Amino acid sequence: MSAVDVVSPSAIAEQILELVRSKDPNAAAEVTVRTGTAALTRFANSFIHQNVAEEICSVLLRVARDGRVAIAALDAPPAGDALERLVDGTLEAARVRPVDPDWPGLAAPAPVRHVEHWDDATGDAPPAERVSRVRAFVDAAGGLETAGYCSTEGATVAFANSAGQHLAGRTTRAFLQGIARTGSSDGSGRAGAVALSAIDGGAAGKVAGRKAQDAADPTDLEPGRYEVVLEPDAVADLLDFLFVYGFNGRAVEENRSFVRLGEAQFDRSISLREDVTDPDQVGVPFDAEGTPKRRIDVVRGGVTSAVLHDRRTAAKAGAESTGNAVAGAGGWGALPENVVLEAGDRSLDELIAAVPRGLLVTAFHYTRILDPRTTVVTGLTRNGVWLIEDGRVVRPVKNLRFTQAYVEALAPGAVLGVGRERVLLPGDFADGASLVPPLRLASWNFTGGARG
């Protein structure tokens, strides 16, 4: 039994609030306590080379006194001296720092919708459960060399603040992502779910093996603009940039965002939301400031309809927080944890079949922003690219570098099809994940071969 099993996260949070109250009755305070386990089994060259697990017990305390705000985190047993030090240190830091004129205050008590993405067996999955799925992936890859990981996480999160907001939630998530390798190509397979039991290592390995074989011996392709079918990994990357640099209250406030609310900035087939309530998503239904999460449609039928806020950016915009404060986000502002792109009605094969000439792209790699305002991004393709001619995949091509304005890629008329199969992929922020289908896009700007 670990130390964190003894006391519930909610009780720890209340204990810390009480401690703050006893030392400084005038201080406003909020506490997030997170306990649980995280484990990840990693394989390469078809064997397990890393297999890690950890107990998690973290406390995040924010106190404010007359607009003087300080935050402190503790990764240690939340008891005795450590809590005293945490509270004393945070109060002291708040006393000596300057007033923050934009401090928005604490979240008021508000009901949270019951959302629980949880599976008992996943939170405490023993290492053998992950290892067996890795074994199945390796065995199903047709004798090819394989690499990847299988992970499980279970977290219980409690939030309490001195304004009277008290919340608790829990979530699990499991992912298996891997590649099979031929020497000239890589192919990927993956699965993600709330429950590890839903992860079929063999099925993912079989897909990776087939895709690697199909991608073998690629040839060069002249760079230029091509129609593309983006598989979900690539779509998730595209959407992440739009959220961070566009649908972000801070970026809008500072005039750095492409967003123009109410305008048809996207193709009518695009409906994009942040939505922890989707039954296929993961996460807890409140954010780091204790704001309940709800479904936020940022694009509805191609029309930009909302941006994400934390309490600070919401106050400046005269809006309400959307529940997208992420601990440690710093100057980034509100970030998405549950990206959902509305599915369409086409299978991946049907999307491909409609392409006269273009490329099927599995994933992007090392994408970086070049211009935040226009969301021009450069990066490379990865894990398989194929030339499509007359609706048929005709040959694999070598990886390509692209330099593309992401928002333009989804502009009115630019989206030629939306897939119907959504895939859950690990998100970039906090407990998040992206739930996205493949897309067929009219144009993507490939600027060079990966080998020059």
Add this chain to the structure above:
Amino acid sequence: MDDLASAAVEAALNAGARYADARAMESRSESIAARNGVVESLDRTERTGIGVRALIGSSWGFFAVPDASPAAARRAGERAAEIARASTAVAGPPLELAPVPPQRGSWKSHCEEDPWDVPMDEKAALLEGVTRTMQEHGADIAEASSRAWDTRKWLVTSEGTHVDQRIVECGAAMSATAVGERETQRRSYPGIRGQYGTRGWELVRELDLPANAARIAEEARQLLSADPCPALDATTLILGSEQMALQIHESVGHAVELDRILGWEAAYAGTSWLDLAQMGSLRFGSELMNITADATLPGALGSFGYDDEGTPAHPVDIVRDGVWVGVLSGRDSAALAGIPAGGAVRGDGFNRIPMVRMTNVGLLPGDGSLDEMIETTDDGILMDTNRSWSIDDKRLNFQFGCELGWEIKGGRRTRLLKNPTYTGISPRFWGSMDMIGNRAEWTFWGTPNCGKGQPGQVGHTGHPAVPARFQGIRVGVRG
């Protein structure tokens, strides 16, 4: 804490491990960020815990607990062994760790002014003051930050190593962003990631942020109306030392990580274009290219006394006279490659397994100078301060962008250029290097945010760099 780590190792051995090591750690960190005249965040973190590695057969297990009690240490040791045993179901080839004699000792980084002794109001006044100055000189968004880390760790191995270290790291950054009609332009000082080292607050004082705040704000605004970098298939490119640090980090440092070369990062960060069979003979760059990985450089961000396997810090030649001669390695990867342990394994906190990380991977200086490079360039572009970075999964094809560029004509800077980018293939690019800066221009750049591994780890790396000149480079790639 040494006793605690010893108990964890003993528990792992009792549970069947043939080798085990444990790191007990206490750390604290502080981050202060100001924006447009206001300190927006003041974050402090305190962490205590222990992480244990256990080896059964050729399979590793790792378990970490945020707890420094003897019971937790024993539990971590037992669980690490349990995980290692599970791993044997998908085991790799036989493994013997590269030998390192058992170490006993302590090491402490040099710190003149403890960052925790500097009054909070002084730090806040500095950061708020420079952001106000930047705003007064044209910045729409002015940001400044300081960060400090204080890490104590005790390493015990089942081979008899007992070492402890205290490493204080510190640094600061600031940037000015100007927002135009259709774009934003940003200037940073002293670099996009600031500047950090295994030093105290004296480093922040030396940076002299106030003296540079107005300048970068004005430059950011000037960039809005500057001409764009022309698109040229081949030109002479001069890079300032900050961009050279990024160039070294991405195209050399990651490429020579032995875990990548061995394929251990294939599914995530990627592999490397380098083939071990060619180490010692492959030409990586021109004869001016001499790269070392040296964890002993005083004050550099990648310095330490021992790595997280207990290997004493020592310099390793990576590229000598343009020829690839060395790698960054740990005891397991070095054994598989048949080379001595490189002492380049570190974990991001007690709860992350130690893995191959850059130490101070840097370019040794030559006898040129930035002024001389410009004076002897008839037609070219000078770029500095990293803005974007993207490189393929073999660390071969890169496209990097800088915050600003200068057109060079007839040996002189002529016009300011915005959105400069350049692209290349690593050995071809490094092979075209025909001038490098001198020892007076040698700067130990610190990168505090090197991401690697799953679960993700953030590494602190150092990159000694000088300005350099390259020939025949493609620039100005646009979307």
